[in-house]
Amino acid sequence: MTKKTAGDIxxxxxxxxxxxxxxxxxxxxxxxxxxIIGIIDLRHHIDHPILGLWGGHIGYSIRPSERGKGYGKExxxxxxxxxxxxxxxxxxxxxxxxxxxxxxxxxxxxxVYEKDVHVDGEVIQRYWIYFGV
Numbered sequence: 424m425t426k427k428t429a430g431d432i433x434x435x436x437x438x439x440x441x442x443x444x445x446x447x448x449x450x451x452x453x454x455x456x457x458x459i460i461g462i463i464d465l466r467h468h469i470d471h472p473i474l475g476l477w478g479g480h481i482g483y484s485i486r487p488s489e490r491g492k493g494y495g496k497e498x499x500x501x502x503x504x505x506x507x508x509x510x511x512x513x514x515x516x517x518x519x520x521x522x523x524x525x526x527x528x529x530x531x532x533x534x535v536y537e538k539d540v541h542v543d544g545e546v547i548q549r550y551w552i553y554f555g556v
Contacts, residue, residue, distance in 0.1 A: 461485040477547040479515035
């Protein structure tokens with residue numbers, strides 16, 4: 424019998440076989456109280472059926488009590504620096520049309536709206552951020 428860990432997906436049949444997407448995950452922590460403000464990740468590529476359509480290179484979430492304070496904007500800005508360091512020329516970032524704060528965060532960091540994508544009855548807004556243009 425093979426022992427599985429929490430991260431082991433070897434027995435799963437509901438994932439896309441042959442696709443591996445490396446990513447970096449960062450936590451934003453408020454130094455004054457050591458509380459997590461939010462989390463943001465950077466996917467190294469989006470050559471994947473889901474990520475290439477609506478997932479994007481970057482995903483983030485801010486603790487509800489910390490929203491509206493500019494943390495998301497700064498977290499995205501810092502993550503975009505990592506994208507530049509990796510030599511990326513553009514990144515896709517998405518959000519729900521109802522998440523106006525996220526759309527503002529993306530636009531404030533240079534995001535250019537591309538289009539709405541319809542997935543499973545939901546609408547996702549796609550934005551691109553270009554570097555060196």
